[in-house]
Amino acid sequence: MLENVTINDIEVNVQAADWEDAIRKSAQPLLERDKIEERYVDAMIDAVHRVGPYIVLGNHVALAHARPECGAKELSVFFTTLNPGIAFGNENFDPVTLIITLAAIDEDSHLELMGELAGILMDEKNVMRLVESKTSEEFLTLLQKMRDED
Amino acid sequence: MENKVSWRVKAQRFGGKLSAMVVPNLGAFMGWGILTALGIWMSSDMLKSFISPMLTYLLPLLIGVAAGKMIYGDKGAVIGAFSTMGVIVGSEITMLLGAMIIAPFAAWALKKVDGVVEPHVPVGFELLIGNLTTAILGAIVAIVGCIWLAPAITSLSGLFAAGVSVLENHNLLPLTAIFIEPAKILFLNNAIGQGILTPLGTTQLADLGKSVLFLLESNPGPGLGVLLAYCMFGKGKARANAYGATVIHAIGGVHEIYFPFVLMNPVLVIATIAGGITGTFLFTLFKVGLVGVSSPGSIITIMMMASAGDQLKILVAIAASAVVSFLLASVIVKNSKLDEEEGDRSLKDAAKQMEALKGKKSRISSVFEDKEEAFDYSKVKKILYVCDAGLGSSAMGASVIGKKLKKAGITDIVVKHAPVMNLPQEADVIVTHVSLGEVVREKQSDTMLITIQDYLNAPEYDELIGKISKARA
Structure with missing residues (x-):
């Protein structure tokens, strides 16, 4: 599914005040395209308040997401790089420099995507190169290349 | 000595499992008791119409659900209830004991079958195949239960009944407690009370105007003694539950509520037998009786049904049986506390020994400290990745583990992901983020x-996969 990502699904060098703001900003495009409802954004933030920064995957990447029933309308993903990075409260992997916003609509349709992403993100060098992208185009080209390599 | 301790610990664990099937459903048992008591007291046909269907279907099915769930989560609960229908349909008597046997078995069998089938299920067919295994296995177990298990339990209760009637015929009435009290704990109380004692007692009514037989099973004294012992000398949850249970048992007459307390520590049946013998001995000595069935076996209904002038004597006999049962139960409950500590200690020793053998402190030794045996990594077949929502981070983590397993050449381990709210679920190893560790441990310890x-x-x-590869080599 990673092959369907376009430059419209990527925003680079976003500035945010704190982690809440960062999640809101990275979810905004999906909200505008009606892929998620407003409450889905709240649910993503709420989960971090409730459980802690468990959405930080490691390697300075956060996977912002909530349950499908919290208002996800269509399977979709959005990549946001943060510059400067934002602290999510997970001391090992702060600052977070890449937020992947995921809207899953059921238990398994997004698993292929998760697998592809895992393959790329496991390598910290990949994350660093992605985050250094100056434009969405550059990010996308890198992403596709990494996917083919994996 | 050590064998003896571990045997006792094992017996207690087994009893704990049995009571775990009942305890979550006590509310329903009490509710049924209330409807029954009200129905009989008000002689309302509407209320009485609840009694039999709830006893025949609802209560055994609830036990089937709890038992299945204990073994294999929600799937176990479904097949547990489903297979319980087999024993219900196959028998005339209440199948609470049947449910406690067939439901855990069905759930266990499903767990095994799923374990074999799951690694071979193509992606996308999990749900369909998962439901089919439940359906087919459930149907088979239900039929087996109907044909073999139900008659076996019916004859077991027949055996208790025969014992009671032999003793009755030889004027050894107090000794009937030897059959009645254990049978009660196995939820055969209604089978004995209504199946045997009521018809026998009713024939005596015609000759004598009252019958002592109505008192044998309904005497709340023995159970009361056990509950009071827990109130005074129990600890933790058992003690906290015992207070309410005492009232529900003695006043409400729902004897089922004390059975789990005996099941937790089966030796306690000695106390209830002794209490029962004492009570019945005094009943016969005082020549008291009831003029009708006392159901439920509450002090209040017993007083209402007591033959005129017998009330005080009956109360004395019930009190005496409670005292005898209490004294014995106190000794047992106090000692069992020691046993538990000994048991814990032996487990901790085992964990320490294991560490010594490995030569270094294991990262997961804290897990072993309350486990019975060392963890066998070669048997790992299913890894469950748990997170809060159960589809993002856990799916990501699960696919990383999947990739690493593949790289290590291990292909027969399933890695699944789940939200924490769906625990407990079948798994050999659970992986989760530290922030969820405590919740997971609480739900699936x-x-x-x-x-x-x-x-x-x-x-x-890598550590986990390394250990698995090493254990398999």
Whole structure:
């Protein structure tokens, strides 16, 4: 599914005040395209308040997401790089420099995507190169290349 | 000595499992008791119409659900209830005991079958195949239960009944407690009370105007003694539950509520037998009786049904049986506390020994400290990755582990992901983020738990896979 990502699904060098703001900003495009409802954004933030920064995957990447029933309308993903990075409260992997916003609509349709992403993100060098992208185009080209390599 | 301790600990654990099937459903048992008591007291046909269907279907099915769930989560609960229908349909008597046997078995069998089938299910067919295994296995177990288990339990209760009637015929009435009290604990109380004692007692009514037989099973004294012993000398949850249970038992007459307390520590049946013998001995000595069935076996209904002038004597006999049962139960409950400590200690010793053998402190030794035996990594077949929502971080982590397993050449281990709210679920190892570790442990304490910080590159992944490969080699 990673092959369907376009430059419209990527925003680079976003500035945010704190982690809440960062999640809101990275979810905004999906909200505008009606892929998620407003409450889905709240649910993503709420989960971090409730459980802690468990959405930080490691390697300075956060996977912002909530349950499908919290208002996800269509399977979709959005990549946001943060510059400067934002602290999510997970001391090992702060600052977070890449937020992947995921809207899953059921238990398994997004698993292929998760697998592809895992393959790329496991390598910290990949994350660093992605985050250094100056434009969405550059990010996308890198992403596709990494996917083919994996 | 050591064998003896471990045997006792085992018996207690087994009893704990039995009571775990009942305890979650006590509310329903009490509700049924209330409807029954009200129905009989007000002689309302509407209320009485609840009694039999609830006893025949609802209560055994609820036990089937709890028992199945204990073994295999929600899937176990479904097949547990389903297979319980087999014993219900196959028998005339209440199948609470039947449910306690067939439901855990069905759930266990499903767990095994799923374990074999799951690794071979193509992606996308999990749900369909999962439901089919439940359906087919459930149907088979239900039929087996109907044909073999139900008649076996019916004859077991027949055996108790025969024992009671032999003793009755030889004027050894107090000794009937030897059959009645254990049968009660196995939920055969209604079978004995209504199946045997009521018809026998009713024939005596014609000759004598009252019958002592109505008192044998309904005497709340023996159970009362056990509950009071827990109130005074029990600890933790058992003690906290015992207070309310005492009232429900003695005043409400729902004897089912004390059965789990005996099941937790089966030796306590000695106390109830002694209490029962004492009570019945005094009943016969005082020549008291009831003029009709006392159901439920509450002090209040017993007083209402007592033959004129017998009330005080009956109360004395019930009190005496409670005292005898209490004294014996106190000794047992106090001692069992020691046993538990000994049991815990032996487990901790085992964990320490294991560490010594390994030569270094294991990362997961804290898990072993309350486990019965060392964890066998070669048997790992299913790894469950748990997170809050159950589809993002856990799916990501699960696919990382999957990739690493593949790289290590291990292909027969399933890695699944789940939201924490769906626990407990069948798994050999659970992996979760540290922030969820405590919740997971609370929900599923008996599964080996690995907590990670880094979903993508947790060192724990390689460690786990390394241990699995090593254990298999």
